[in-house]
Amino acid sequence: MTTTPTPSAAPGGPRPSVRSTVHGYPRIGPDRELKRACESHWKGRTTARELDAVAAELRLGVYAQLREAGVDDIPSNTFSYYDHVLDTAVLFDLVPSRFAPPAAAPDREEELRRYFALARGEQGAPPLEMTKWFDTNYHYLVPELSPRTRPRLVGDKPVAEFREAAEAGFHTRPVLVGPLTFLLLAKPADGAPEGWEPVELLDQLLDAYAQLLGDLRAAGATEVQLDEPILATDEGRAAVGHLERAYQRLGTVTERPSLLVSTYFGSIGSAALRVLKDSAVEAVGLDLVTDDEGVDDLVRVSGLGATRLVAGVVEGRNVWRTDVPAAVAALGTLLALTDELTVSTSCSLLHVPLDLDAETSLAPELRGALAFARQKAQETALLGRVLSEGAEAEYTGQGGVRPPAFTDARVRARLDALGPDAYERPRERGRPTDTPLTTTTIGSFPQTAELRRARAAHRGGELAEEAYKAVLREEIDRVIALQEEIGLDVLVHGEPERNDMVQYFAEQLEGYATTRNGWVQSYGSRCVRPPVLFGDVSRPAPMTVEWTTYAQSRTDKPVKGMLTGPVTMLAWSFVRTDQPLGETARQVGLALRDEVADLERAGIRHIQVDEAALRELLPLRSEHRERYLDWAVGSFRLATSGVSPSTTVHTHMCYSEFGLIVGGIEALDADVTSVEAARSRMELVRDLGGRGHKRGIGPGVYDIHSPRVPSVEEIEGALRLAVAHVDAQNLWVNPDCGLKTRGYAEAEQALRNMVEAARRVRADLA
């Protein structure tokens, strides 16, 4: 390997002083301690003090780990019991009125109870809505604001955590959600006047932030980080006026720490960058990984001058090792565009697992290409040392992160040989059924404790393969019998063999690896283990045929096969970055196409390919969307277009805000599309109806996210609304998502009510 000469601001001059930091760090603990501690507190098994003690230990563990990694500037207030946006709302007293106000002097028990009630709901008060944090799989709680909301500083979490760290010997940089991002992510509360927007509270909120900055300074903080990822979206970029006002105001606070405005998940454009450069803000953090435009923006504003650049060159939300020589070279270019530089991650490390050292069973070649949060912290520290101390010797051998063995010539040859007809089904293919309002479900049935135990025992080697399979077959028998008895039209096998809709397939596909301990927070105490898509993907053997055909053998009614689509397989995995995502999606599409063909050959007439995450991966900026939808749709069509015209292709999505991708949904060309519509009053049905959608549509008629059983009348109402917009022959009747998180008692009753409602509406049509 060739060693890149270490750059310095002035060739031959003194080395620049470059520091290192990270924007944030995983909070869940090495062994998901936070999950366990929260869940046992919710069950009433531990006191607030006991929970607080676990949390304090986790925080100090993070600081110690970052120091040990060699990171110079350590962030604090990156911890949260549930979500950092929720923390911000509570900090500034932005709590909807349906939650009882706190007692005059609430004790800690009461304080935490109220906090978790916002996240999880309580008697008579449903929780705040939860939605995806930008284009990640982390979910935040959406603040509800109205013109009557009065932001004021009522909490001290950032100050308390700063002090706690200081007492333990760590001088930290408190991290706050920035005011602009907070307001643009909030929504108007029910009853707010039409057209009113939360950003109208900006000035009042800034006063509260100003007070907080003063408090932090008084506690000894010298720098504060304000996260403004909203600037990577169209909406944020359009709000430069507000941005200017916000940082103008915060800049004038007399006794304050210096301000780092950190942006991530994409470039922010030169207009926003110029505003920040010209403001009183001392440092700006830029994501230089997600797209190529960050450096261009810097050039366009002629560099940052005296404003310090916190350069996000270490990828914060994927798991690949940094190509250190390439990063050193990139940082060299940046040194010409700023007087002062700090090396950082592209975003918070919240989105990657904690420590690669906890993985013992990954193949060594793959392991050598990976870095989790702790390793990424070490990388930023190393980059800082290389630039300021010339520690080149430390990184010999840290380039070339991807061994060539991960490519598969057969996969590439097969894809190259495909013509355009591989992506097309005939336009004329008749109706999937003769009945209007065909009833079905989305795929999974309740995952009982017994099933989970059997799966764990099978994994642990205590339950032999055949015995495990017998348990699964028994479960399928029961699910099929139940559906027949309830009177559903298109049945499913219930997915009892799947731990997770992505991991199940990742375990069986070539090119994918799964981790033992690679947990990442998804929401609250819920963590997921995204698999790693590292190489060319192919399907060595059928993945679902055994279970689907077994189910079909138990009934005369059609059984629908269930697969997870290419985009969702990518969205909920860590994906290789050495080729465009679209290319990787096509490989997954091809592997699924093989599975679809095998299902069809085995006599399965309905095949569903779930694209639950189609909306999630939609680029944050509209200019990138057409290209995305192009490859997303292409990979789905590759997976599904090999079937005969008489096979019914279904797809499923679980979001309600589809406005932006209605065209994409149409382009998938599925025969039946089921969507989450229960909570959005069938807006999508109207949208599609308005566009003259010709294929089947199954707007979810009830919300499976709640244990509540919907009444027949309620479902009937939803269906009557739907038939007003969609031809009844095209209307399918189903819940809004899979039933795996529900119990049998409620799932069964809800399905009975659903089938009865469909019968009533059908009878009226006749």
Ligand SMILES: [Zn+2]
């Ligand atoms: Zn779903």
